[in-house]
Amino acid sequence: MINILVVGSGGREHALGWKLASSPKVGIVYHAPGNGGTANNVDIGAEEIERLAQFASDNDCLTVVGPEVPLAAGIVDSFEKKGLEIFGPTRQAAQLESSKVWAKNFMKRNGILTARFEIFDDASKAKEYAKSVGYPLVVKADGLAAGKGVIVCDDANDAVSAIDKILVEKSFGNAGLRVILEERIDGVEASYIAISDGNVAYPMATSQDHKRIYDDDKGPNTGGMGAYSPTSIIGKSLGAQIQKDVIEKTVSSMRKEGIPFKGFLYAGIMVRDGKPYVLEFNARMGDPECQPIMVRMESDLVDYIQASIRGTLSSLPQISWKDQSAVCVVLASRGYPDSYPKDEEITGLDANDEISHVFHAGTRRANGKVLTNGGRVLGVTATGDTLQGAISNAYDRVERISWPSKYCRTDIGKKGSWIW
Ligand code: AMP
Ligand code: GLY
Numbered sequence: 448m449i450n451i452l453v454v455g456s457g458g459r460e461h462a463l464g465w466k467l468a469s470s471p472k473v474g475i476v477y478h479a480p481g482n483g484g485t486a487n488n489v490d491i492g493a494e495e496i497e498r499l500a501q502f503a504s505d506n507d508c509l510t511v512v513g514p515e516v517p518l519a520a521g522i523v524d525s526f527e528k529k530g531l532e533i534f535g536p537t538r539q540a541a542q543l544e545s546s547k548v549w550a551k552n553f554m555k556r557n558g559i560l561t562a563r564f565e566i567f568d569d570a571s572k573a574k575e576y577a578k579s580v581g582y583p584l585v586v587k588a589d590g591l592a593a594g595k596g597v598i599v600c601d602d603a604n605d606a607v608s609a610i611d612k613i614l615v616e617k618s619f620g621n622a623g624l625r626v627i628l629e630e631r632i633d634g635v636e637a638s639y640i641a642i643s644d645g646n647v648a649y650p651m652a653t654s655q656d657h658k659r660i661y662d663d664d665k666g667p668n669t670g671g672m673g674a675y676s677p678t679s680i681i682g683k684s685l686g687a688q689i690q691k692d693v694i695e696k697t698v699s700s701m702r703k704e705g706i707p708f709k710g711f712l713y714a715g716i717m718v719r720d721g722k723p724y725v726l727e728f729n730a731r732m733g734d735p736e737c738q739p740i741m742v743r744m745e746s747d748l749v750d751y752i753q754a755s756i757r758g759t760l761s762s763l764p765q766i767s768w769k770d771q772s773a774v775c776v777v778l779a780s781r782g783y784p785d786s787y788p789k790d791e792e793i794t795g796l797d798a799n800d801e802i803s804h805v806f807h808a809g810t811r812r813a814n815g816k817v818l819t820n821g822g823r824v825l826g827v828t829a830t831g832d833t834l835q836g837a838i839s840n841a842y843d844r845v846e847r848i849s850w851p852s853k854y855c856r857t858d859i860g861k862k863g864s865w866i867w
Contacts, residue, residue: 448474449749452503454522455493455513456482458777458808458826459734462741463511463748465806470749477508483817484807484825496522503531510534511752515731518710519545519591534752535710536730540701543708543728547596548589548625550728557700559693561725562717564629570614573626577606583631588613590622594670595784599631634719636726637680638736641694641714642751644760645707648698649751650690652743652768653681654736655863660784662858669784670823673859675774675834676739680718680863689716689723697728709755738806738828739773772837774860775828776845780809781852783822788852791819795848803829803844819850834863 449472453464461484468476468486479499481488491498494517503510503526510526512518512535521538535541542549554561562585567573577584586609588596596619598609606628613623637655641648654676660666681689693714701708713729713736732740741748745767754760780787796805796817806828809821827845831837838860845855 448472450474450506450508451476451749452489452499452506452508452510453478453481453485453513454499454510454517456480456808457513457734458775458806458823459732459737460513461485461806461808462738462826462828463513463732465804466741466744466748467511470747472747472749475506477502477506482807483810483812483820484805493517494520496520496525500526500529500531503533504529509752509756513731513734515541515544515591515729518730532756534756536708537706539706540708540710541730543697543712544730545591546589547587547627547727551627551629553700554725557696559696559725560722562629562632564627566625566627568614568625570610573610573614573628574607577610577628578603584628585631586610586613587627587629588619588623589625589627590619592619592622594668595619596622597668632717632719632724632726634717634724635680636715636717637678638674638733639681639686639689639693639714639716640733640736640740641690641712642755642760642766643698643708643710643712644755644758645698645702645709646758647761648690648694648712649760649763649766650686650694651711651766652740653677653686654733654740655680656733656736657856657859657862660856662856667784669779671733671735672777672779672856673775674733674735674739675772675837675860675863676736676743677768677772678863681716685718685721685723689714693723693725735775735777735826738775738826742773742804742828742830743769743771745769769830771830771832772834773828773830774834774837774841775806775826776841776855776859777808777823778825778827778845778848778853778855779823780819780821781854783854787822789819789821791850791852793817793819793824793848793850797847802831802840803827805844805848819852824853834860
């Protein structure tokens with residue numbers, strides 16, 4: 448039996464741990480630090496690499512890393528040096544996410560379709576450029592900024608204030624030593640995630656996130672307010688094109704450059720005029736995309752994780768998926784993505800069943816109660832024979848759960864039914 452250590456504390460990690468625990472090959476699934484919904488929590492933070500390694504070694508664990516920060520800090524390099532089995536990219540490979548400048552240059556030199564861009568470290572030169580181009584821009588800080596370092600602009604004035612925010616006010620610290628000014632691509636966005644062993648990559652199911660806080664995609668960006676899978680935005684032929692021109696090209700180019708990419712490779716795609724532009728890469732699973740993807744996955748995830756680590760993915764069949772839709776509605780605390788109350792008691796958390804699962808994110812347990820402990824609190828995930836059915840199953844479950852500051856979007860999955 449294989450013991451697993453899942454690193455992280457979000458809904459993504461709860462869903463990964465839940466899926467792994469269903470494998471007949473898996474023994475104990477530990478979560479570090481986990482949340483109020485995960486079992487076998489270990490009191491070690493996701494960034495305490497040395498302590499995590501000691502725990503994994505003492506408990507004979509294969510380690511699965513959820514979030515980007517420990518990957519960018521080199522958790523995989525450090526575990527590998529110690530001879531410990533760990534799933535995810537090395538620090539250098541994780542640059543696909545941790546440095547947007549690195550990722551854009553990588554795409555350019557390898558002919559991967561992405562928005563045209565320029566890179567600046569000097570504010571006045573950046574502003575001059577922003578005023579001179581004739582198309583709307585997106586201004587991005589280079590480094591990791593918890594999803595906040597991207598500012599989508601309507602005109603040159605917006606771009607100038609975004610440049611000031613990043614390069615002059617240094618709102619993102621060292622993550623904002625350089626900015627990317629790139630063309631705004633107006634299209635429809637979807638998530639394409641694959642699993643790679645450094646040689647080949649197998650697609651996970653397609654999905655679409657809902658990044659804005661309010662219905663109809665209004666308000667500021669968040670980590671993601673809900674997701675569904677599969678998405679008709681990426682049909683068979685576009686999926687095959689993304690697999691070949693984005694995923695396989697990335698995996699083979701990384702290998703050629705001497706930085707093989709192992710782990711989940713997530714391409715944020717904008718489809719414009721039928722063409723897939725890469726907006727960003729993530730070196731990990733998406734959150735909340737992970738939740739609907741995991742409930743649809745039929746194959747044993749641990750087989751694919753071991754094959755990724757060992758470089759033997761091509762010996763496995765393609766991953767199989769339930770022929771159903773799945774929807775995850777994120778329940779947040781009112782005020783997120785800014786400040787929000789904590790420690791409110793959550794009621795109505797009935798047992799999970801075949802149709803719906805509640806994955807925890809910002810929760811903790813105290814005195815037999817489940818309390819809120821973060822901005823995104825729960826991910827209510829349900830399946831259905833149609834997208835519409837999955838949506839109503841998810842919202843039925845959402846209605847039974849409550850706490851004083853509970854907030855969710857009421858339109859998760861809707862755009863999946865009306866876009867195409
Ligand atoms: P990123 O973290 O780079 O994916 O950016 C966050 C969000 O900003 C994306 O999910 C898109 O909604 C939006 N975005 C990023 N780059 C662009 C672009 N070039 N054109 C339009 N929207 C973009
Ligand atoms: N849901 C978007 C992300 O995980 O980056």
